Amino acid sequence: DQQVKQNSPSLSVQEGRISILNCDYTNSMFDYFLWYKKYPAEGPTFLISISSIKDKNEDGRFTVFLNKSAKHLSLHIVPSQPGDSAVYFCAASAHQTGANNLFFGTGTRLTVIP
Amino acid sequence: DTGVSQDPRHKITKRGQNVTFRCDPISEHNRLYWYRQTLGQGPEFLTYFQNEAQLEKSRLLSDRFSAERPKGSFSTLEIQRTEQGDSAMYLCASSLAGPIEQFFGPGTRLTVL
Numbered sequence: 296d297q298q299v300k301q302n303s304p305s306l307s308v309q310e311g312r313i314s315i316l317n318c319d320y321t322n323s324m325f326d327y328f329l330w331y332k333k334y335p336a337e338g339p340t341f342l343i344s345i346s347s348i349k350d351k352n353e354d355g356r357f358t359v360f361l362n363k364s365a366k367h368l369s370l371h372i373v374p375s376q377p378g379d380s381a382v383y384f385c386a387a388s389a390h391q392t393g394a395n396n397l398f399f400g401t402g403t404r405l406t407v408i409p
Numbered sequence: 410d411t412g413v414s415q416d417p418r419h420k421i422t423k424r425g426q427n428v429t430f431r432c433d434p435i436s437e438h439n440r441l442y443w444y445r446q447t448l449g450q451g452p453e454f455l456t457y458f459q460n461e462a463q464l465e466k467s468r469l470l471s472d473r474f475s476a477e478r479p480k481g482s483f484s485t486l487e488i489q490r491t492e493q494g495d496s497a498m499y500l501c502a503s504s505l506a507g508p509i510e511q512f513f514g515p516g517t518r519l520t521v522l
Contacts, residue, residue: 299451327509338413338500338513339452384451388509395440396465397511399451 298322299387301400309408314372316403318385321366325387329397330359330370333382342383343370375407411435413514415501421520422491429487430517434503441484442511443476444500445469452500452513458484459506491521 300319308314318328326347331339345352345359345368352359358371372379382404386397414433422428434441439460444452455474457465460481470476473491478484488495498518502511 329510331513336515338415338502338515341510341512344510386451390509394465395457396442396454396467397444397452399453401449401451 297401298325299385299398299400301383301385301403303403304401305404305406307406307408308375310377311374314370314375314379314405314407316370316372316383316385316405318368318370318400319366320368320387320398322387322389322398323366324389324392325398326391327388328359328361328368329386329388330357331384331386331399332379333384333402339384372405375405377407377409380405380407413501413503413512415499415514415517417517418515419518419520421522423522424491424493426491427487427489428491428519429485430499430501430519432484432486432501432514434483434501435512437505438503438512439481439506440504440511441478442502442504443484443486444502444513446498446500446516447496455486488519491519493521495519496521 329344330342333339361368382402385400416431441458443455446452458478473489476486498516500516502513504511
């Protein structure tokens with residue numbers, strides 16, 4: 296039962312353009328969302344997060360948007376750089392229930408073409 | 410380097426053998442998590458410690474798996490009588506008590522032959 300879904304396994308973008316990675320979730324108890332980036336042979340690296348009380352959070356080139364009614368979030372990277380090429384995981388937490396584990400999607404492989 | 414460290418990075422074992430992995434969290438973090446990641450999937454939660462207390466276990470954590478965090482610092486994950494289906498990347502993460510963001514180590518890749 297995949298509660299967090301990333302339906303695009305891969306995405307290719309030209310350097311300098313915008314990358315948009317999408318994520319959908321099914322559990323209405325999720326109240327905190329995170330994006331992680333993963334390079335080969337490394338663990339996931341935390342990028343940016345958003346609480347369900349917000350609809351947008353921005354950190355430099357990275358912006359996460361949350362649409363609670365649609366149970367959808369997206370990560371925007373502007374401008375995209377070749378070093379952004381990695382697998383991106385969306386994760387969610389039902390923090391309000393006292394749970395501490397994260398539920399991850401299956402990832403989207405982003406390739407930024409120079 | 411003050412990040413999460415894991416040892417070993419790679420482990421190859423034969424079916425039926427026992428294996429043990431170690432995780433050293435970020436020093437001031439009192440929460441420690443174990444996840445498993447198989448090919449094409451995201452990390453899946455296994456278990457969680459706050460200090461030395463194991464507070465949550467996933468249904469994925471069969472009775473062949475045991476985890477400890479004896480002094481609230483490093484943690485070990487042991488798999489007894491390994492099976493080929495145990496082949497995966499085992500990830501450790503740590504966090505402070507308040508923030509939800511978890512910081513991951515590089516993982517231990519287990520291959521069971």
